[in-house]
Amino acid sequence: MSLLDQAKQLDAGDALRAYRDRFDLPEGVIYLDGNSLGALPKATKARIAEVVEQEWGEGLIRSWNSADWINLPQRVGGKIAPLIGAQPHEVIACDSTSVNLSKLIAAALHMRPGRKAILSEPGNFPTDIYMVEGLEAQGLATRKLAERDALIDALDDDVALLMLTHVHYKTGAMFDMAALTKAAHDAGALVLWDLSHSGGALPVELNKCNADFAVGCGYKYFNGGPGAPAYAYVAEQHHGDLQQPLTGWMGHAQPFAFDDDYAPAPGVDRLLAGTPPILGLSALEVGVDMIAEIGIDRLIAKSRALSEFFRQELSDRLPDLELVSPTDPEQRGSQISFRHPEAYAICQALIARGIIGDFRDPDILRFGFAPAYVAFEDVAMAVEALVEIIKAGEWDQAEFKERAAVT
Amino acid sequence: MSLLDQAKQLDAGDALRAYRDRFDLPEGVIYLDGNSLGALPKATKARIAEVVEQEWGEGLIRSWNSADWINLPQRVGGKIAPLIGAQPHEVIACDSTSVNLSKLIAAALHMRPGRKAILSEPGNFPTDIYMVEGLEAQGLATRKLAERDALIDALDDDVALLMLTHVHYKTGAMFDMAALTKAAHDAGALVLWDLSHSGGALPVELNKCNADFAVGCGYKYFNGGPGAPAYAYVAEQHHGDLQQPLTGWMGHAQPFAFDDDYAPAPGVDRLLAGTPPILGLSALEVGVDMIAEIGIDRLIAKSRALSEFFRQELSDRLPDLELVSPTDPEQRGSQISFRHPEAYAICQALIARGIIGDFRDPDILRFGFAPAYVAFEDVAMAVEALVEIIKAGEWDQAEFKERAAVT
Numbered sequence: 004m005s006l007l008d009q010a011k012q013l014d015a016g017d018a019l020r021a022y023r024d025r026f027d028l029p030e031g032v033i034y035l036d037g038n039s040l041g042a043l044p045k046a047t048k049a050r051i052a053e054v055v056e057q058e059w060g061e062g063l064i065r066s067w068n069s070a071d072w073i074n075l076p077q078r079v080g081g082k083i084a085p086l087i088g089a090q091p092h093e094v095i096a097c098d099s100t101s102v103n104l105s106k107l108i109a110a111a112l113h114m115r116p117g118r119k120a121i122l123s124e125p126g127n128f129p130t131d132i133y134m135v136e137g138l139e140a141q142g143l144a145t146r147k148l149a150e151r152d153a154l155i156d157a158l159d160d161d162v163a164l165l166m167l168t169h170v171h172y173k174t175g176a177m178f179d180m181a182a183l184t185k186a187a188h189d190a191g192a193l194v195l196w197d198l199s200h201s202g203g204a205l206p207v208e209l210n211k212c213n214a215d216f217a218v219g220c221g222y223k224y225f226n227g228g229p230g231a232p233a234y235a236y237v238a239e240q241h242h243g244d245l246q247q248p249l250t251g252w253m254g255h256a257q258p259f260a261f262d263d264d265y266a267p268a269p270g271v272d273r274l275l276a277g278t279p280p281i282l283g284l285s286a287l288e289v290g291v292d293m294i295a296e297i298g299i300d301r302l303i304a305k306s307r308a309l310s311e312f313f314r315q316e317l318s319d320r321l322p323d324l325e326l327v328s329p330t331d332p333e334q335r336g337s338q339i340s341f342r343h344p345e346a347y348a349i350c351q352a353l354i355a356r357g358i359i360g361d362f363r364d365p366d367i368l369r370f371g372f373a374p375a376y377v378a379f380e381d382v383a384m385a386v387e388a389l390v391e392i393i394k395a396g397e398w399d400q401a402e403f404k405e406r407a408a409v410t
Numbered sequence: 411m412s413l414l415d416q417a418k419q420l421d422a423g424d425a426l427r428a429y430r431d432r433f434d435l436p437e438g439v440i441y442l443d444g445n446s447l448g449a450l451p452k453a454t455k456a457r458i459a460e461v462v463e464q465e466w467g468e469g470l471i472r473s474w475n476s477a478d479w480i481n482l483p484q485r486v487g488g489k490i491a492p493l494i495g496a497q498p499h500e501v502i503a504c505d506s507t508s509v510n511l512s513k514l515i516a517a518a519l520h521m522r523p524g525r526k527a528i529l530s531e532p533g534n535f536p537t538d539i540y541m542v543e544g545l546e547a548q549g550l551a552t553r554k555l556a557e558r559d560a561l562i563d564a565l566d567d568d569v570a571l572l573m574l575t576h577v578h579y580k581t582g583a584m585f586d587m588a589a590l591t592k593a594a595h596d597a598g599a600l601v602l603w604d605l606s607h608s609g610g611a612l613p614v615e616l617n618k619c620n621a622d623f624a625v626g627c628g629y630k631y632f633n634g635g636p637g638a639p640a641y642a643y644v645a646e647q648h649h650g651d652l653q654q655p656l657t658g659w660m661g662h663a664q665p666f667a668f669d670d671d672y673a674p675a676p677g678v679d680r681l682l683a684g685t686p687p688i689l690g691l692s693a694l695e696v697g698v699d700m701i702a703e704i705g706i707d708r709l710i711a712k713s714r715a716l717s718e719f720f721r722q723e724l725s726d727r728l729p730d731l732e733l734v735s736p737t738d739p740e741q742r743g744s745q746i747s748f749r750h751p752e753a754y755a756i757c758q759a760l761i762a763r764g765i766i767g768d769f770r771d772p773d774i775l776r777f778g779f780a781p782a783y784v785a786f787e788d789v790a791m792a793v794e795a796l797v798e799i800i801k802a803g804e805w806d807q808a809e810f811k812e813r814a815a816v817t
Contacts, residue, residue, distance in 0.1 A: 027467040036471045043467035048459070051689070055458055059635055060434040060450035064443045064766060072636060099684020101658030102509060109548065125670050130659035130684065133672040137657035141516065141550060148670070173668075222685070228466055229479060229688035250544035251508030252537035261580075261771050263532050263555070265540040277506020277537065278629070281636035282458070282689040359471060364668050 006316060010383035013312070019305050019374065022297055026226075026376040033358045033381045037373025038200060038338050041226035047289045054285045075284040076232075076253075076275055082291045083225070083234050086299050087198060087217065088208035093236050095271040096221065096284055098249075100199055100233040103218040104134040106247035106274055107235060108164060111193045111216065112144060113246045115163035120147040122162045122192070124154065128172045131197055135166070151176075154183065158190035164216075165192050169207065170200035170336030173363050175328040177201070177335055181212040188213065199223060202234075203294045204306050204337040204374060209236055216241075224337070224373060225294055227287030235274050242270040251276030297375055305374035306337040309382055313370065314339050316386045321393055327367060338371045343393075351403035352392045358385050413723060417790035420719070426712050426781065429704055433633075433783040440788045442767045444780025445607060445745050448633030454696045461692045482691040483639075483660075483682060489698045490632070490641050493706050494605060494624065495615035500643050502678040503628065503691055505656075507606055507640040510625040511541040513654040513681055514642060515571060518600045518623065519551060520653045522570035527554040529569045529599070531561065535579045538604055542573070558583075561590065565597035571623075572599050576614065577607035577743030580770050582735040584608070584742055588619040595620065606630060609641075610701045611713055611744040611781060616643055623648075631744070631780060632701055634694030642681050649677040658683030704782055712781035713744040716789055720777065721746055723793045728800060734774060745778040750800075758810035759799045765792050 004012075014020060027043040028034060034042060058070040067073050081091035097103070108121055121135045125148045138144035149157035158165065165187040170177045180196060187194045195216040201207055203224030209217055215238050221231030237245055246267070252258045253275035256266045267273035294302070311332050317324060327340040343349060343366060350362035360370040370385065392398055411419075421427060434450040435441060441449060465477040474480045488498035504510070515528055528542045532555045545551035556564035565572065572594040577584045587603060594601045602623040608614055610631030616624055622645050628638030644652055653674070659665045660682035663673045674680035701709070718739050724731060734747040750756060750773060757769035767777040777792065799805055 027463070029468045029470070032470070034470060040466075040471045042470065043462065048462055048467075051458060051462055052455070055450065055455055055635070055693075056434070059447075060455075061436045063436070063439070063441060063449065064447045064768065065761075066636070098505070098509065099658065099687075101660075101684035102505065102656060105656055105683075113547075128659075129662065129665070129668050129670065129672075132670055133657045133659060133662065134683075136672045137655035140520075140653060140657075141548070141655050143548060143550075228462070229473070230685045230691075232687070233684070246547060248544035248548050249509060249512055250540045250547075251506065252535075252540060253508075255536065255540065258536070259771060261536050263536070263539055265536075265543040276512075277508035277640065278637045280506075280639070280687055280690050282693060283687050284637075286462075286689060361471065364666060 006383045006386060007380065010379035013379035017305065017379070019297060019301060023376045023378060025293065028376060031357045033384055035358065035360045035370040035372065035377065035381065035385055037377065038223055038371030039361055040229060041223055041290065041373060042376055044226055044289050044293050046293070047228070047286050050289050051282065051286055054282060072279065072281050075281065075288070076279050077272065079284055079288045079291060080234055080271065082288065082295060083202070086295060087202050087219070087236065088210050089236050090210065090239060092270055093239055094234055095274050096232050096234045096287060097275050097279065098233060100197070100218050100220050101130045101134055102249070103233050103235040103274070104131055104197070105137060106249055107195050107216040107218060107237070108134060108138060108144065108166065110245055110247045111164035111195065114193060114241065114244050118161050118163035119145045120161040121145070121164045121166055122147045122149060122154065122157055123166045124148060124151050126173070128168050128197065128199065131166060131168060155186045158187055158192055160191065162190060162192040164195055166195040168197040168200065170205065172200050173367055173369065174340055175335040175338040180208070180214065184212045184214055200336050200338070204302055206299065206303055214238065221287045225287060226290030228283065230283070231287045232280055232283045235271065237271050237274070245273060247274060249276040253277060253279065294375065302374045306372055307332040309372035309374060309377055309379065310335070310337065310339050312379060313372070313382045313386060317389065320390050324393065337374060338369060340367050340369045342366050343368055345398050348398040348403040349392055352398045353388060355403070356388050358388050413790045413793060414787065417786035420786035424712065424786070426704060426708060430783045430785060432700065435783060438764045440765045440791055442765065442777040442779065442784065442788065442792055444784065445630055445778030446768055447636060448630055448697060448780060449783055451633055451696050451700050453700070454635070454693050457696050458689065458693055461689060479686065479688050482688060482695070483686050484679065486691055486695045486698060487641055487678065489695065489702060490609070493702060494609050494626070494643065495617050496643050497617065497646060499677055500646055501641055502681050503639050503641045503694060504682050504686065505640060507604070507625050507627050508537045508541055509656070510640050510642040510681070511538055511604070512544060513656055514602050514623040514625060514644070515541060515545060515551065515573065517652055517654045518571035518602065521600060521648065521651050525568050525570035526552045527568040528552070528571045528573055529554045529556060529561065529564055530573045531555060531558050533580070535575050535604065535606065538573060538575060562593045565594055565599055567598070569597060569599040571602055573602040575604040575607065577612065579607050580774050580776065581747055582742040582745040584612070587615070587621065591619045591621055607743050607745070611709055613706065613710055621645060628694045632694060633697030635690065637690070638694045639687055639690045642678065644678050644681070652680060654681060656683040660684060660686065701782065709781040713779055714739040716779035716781060716784055716786065717742070717744065717746050719786060720779070720789045720793060724796065727797050731800065744781060745776060747774050747776045749773050750775055752805050755805040755810040756799055759805045760795060762810070763795050765795050
């Protein structure tokens with residue numbers, strides 16, 4: 004049986020098959036980059052039109068109450084919570100992942116007086132590391148990096164916070180959240196997990212792992228749209244001590260009292276700073292609702308089946324192609340990466356055939372398998388194309404080698 | 411001639427009359443709250459549908475380049491710049507006003523080592539003051555407040571930054587930007603202007619006044635939609651020394667090099683932190699384009715004419731109603747406020763008649779005259795209603811007195 008026929012058979016038996024039709028996927032495109040920007044849920048179009056035309060246009064300022072805009076950060080956060088193993092009042096949707104990182108790093112420093120180091124791994128997603136540098140320049144933190152197998156040994160008395168990305172953006176390797184959280188706690192440190200590459204596609208059990216803090220991205224597996232608001236989690240036990248420096252009016256206990264003195268709102272509400280971005284939050288809510296409807300368990304199962312189908316077939320047909328991701332699907336995210344010196348040109352050659360994966364500097368080819376809408380047939384066609392391109396040296400053409408300013 | 415006839419005559423001669431039709435204003439509503447949330451430009455509906463359906467849905471990840479999403483913060487900032495007396499490369503659209511305030515307060519502290527005080531006035535818009543408190547809790551700043559007539563005397567050797575809102579959100583009183591900026595500079599301090607209640611409706615001359623920093627709101631006079639991204643200005647002369655703590659990947663000189671070490675992008679680009687909110691920025695761009703098309707000079711002239719028409723008539727007919735705003739239109743923003751012990755109930759009684767102004771705790775009735783779409787007829791009808799309500803004591807009904815949790 005051909006690979007395509009195998010794929011069609013798998014699609015026919017796929018419990019999530021119907022959900023693909025609830026996304027707007029362009030004709031002639033195989034989209035394996037939902038781990039960078041999730042696809043558009045069809046329902047988002049009508050919802051955004053409603054927010055713009057009815058809630059903003061007709062309701063105007065009244066919609067802060069009548070359309071309950073004022074509670075959108077809590078409402079969307081509360082819907083994300085069960086998908087990441089948290090309680091609804093522990094999660095809020097607001098700002099960007101970067102800004103939320105800064106708030107929670109500062110919160111951790113406040114809770115661990117006398118400790119200044121923020122421990123992470125080199126090669127973590129850059130913004131995570133950069134946000135520590137911002138606090139370091141203010142004299143508030145010290146950046147400390149250790150390779151992943153040396154992290155536990157690096158947990159000394161100066162480490163206030165262990166800050167890691169659950170699934171590595173480039174390799175897809177997944178940390179053992181429970182084990183690392185326990186090791187950090189044993190060393191007196193707090194833990195912050197960046198769920199950008201796991202939330203909405205993989206098993207995340209923040210409460211069970213005793214995680215202290217987490218942040219995550221709205222525009223990847225939650226399909227919230229380009230630059231969607233992010234989310235932040237703070238374990239209930241820390242709500243009393245929670246203090247963060249971006250003390251804006253929306254995080255005030257009584258924002259409309261217009262008092263001169265800041266008094267924090269209860270719990271994660273105090274993570275809010277400015278006025279919530281209603282268009283972005285409304286689009287994110289549709290994406291989150293769909294992921295919740297499908298259910299994380301089914302998404303995980305399909306994610307693993309898709310990525311294994313891809314990995315096994317390529318391993319058979321291109322045995323020399325270097326796999327960067329873990330072989331065991333339970334050890335990785337919903338993505339597979341390979342290393343190739345011509346990764347950029349190969350990525351361009353794939354795009355020329357309508358297959359969108361992505362390239363990460365300097366030599367990584369990355370393919371994401373957003374389980375809500377990627378079909379096995381997509382995967383089979385991507386395999387065939389990749390094999391053809393690499394075997395034919397098709398990538399070795401000038402048009403594919405020109406480097407774009409932004410990838 | 412009746413007030414309504416006078417208003418109709420003024421509308422007939424209004425050079426901006428045609429622009430009202432380019433906004434979606436609900437039937438039966440007189441909207442005098444554009445200073446809180448601007449109205450919906452009709453063009454925004456089609457533009458947002460295009461961004462969602464074509465750019466996101468069809469273009470997917472490619473739109474960061476093909477739709478130039480990656481430059482939206484700079485493009486929108488560059489369009490706001492001439493409307494606030496700045497050069498295009500001095501302004502960027504990003505994050506919220508609150509978050510931008512924190513960045514620029516921290517930047518000022520970095521440029522004035524040895525000084526810690528941030529001077530403002532009590533009763534400034536709360537988020538401005540609260541953002542100082544966040545830095546104060548980190549030991550980085552000291553909050554210092556002085557009444558407006560005592561500000562210049564309060565500029566001592568410890569003041570790093572004078573931070574003021576150009577037009578007061580409650581009273582509409584406008585500061586003399588040139589004089590206060592000069593006084594601060596003479597005392598060795600920098601100046602940050604919050605333009606939330608002036609940008610897009612009033613004369614703002616940041617460069618001419620030698621202003622160092624500014625922030626402003628996208629959802630008031632720029633009609634960018636609920637919770638629209640804000641903007642930030644840094645005078646060119648400070649670009650070399652500019653350092654702010656929210657050092658996210660989008661503010662990196664080469665975000666897609668994914669380097670472990672932060673290196674700031676040139677100029678105001680380093681104010682970026684996370685991934686830009688594309689829906690919000692796209693809506694904001696439409697609003698800014700319309701304000702730019704109408705032109706600030708014409709907006710100013712109409713704003714003053716509208717608010718004077720309102721003030722003079724009420725002064726004649728309700729001489730006891732206490733005006734909180736300056737009588738001279740050149741000394742105030744595009745708004746008029748009155749003090750009344752029953753302000754809340756009066757505001758509710760107006761809303762019951764379809765006239766939307768707003769209430770600000772504890773006793774302020776505030777009316778905004780967004781010059782792009784408010785007509786003289788709106789103003790005349792609001793005057794008639796307010797006079798009737800107050801003369802008849804109509805506000806003294808239980809239904810208008812119940813206090814909403816959020817106003």
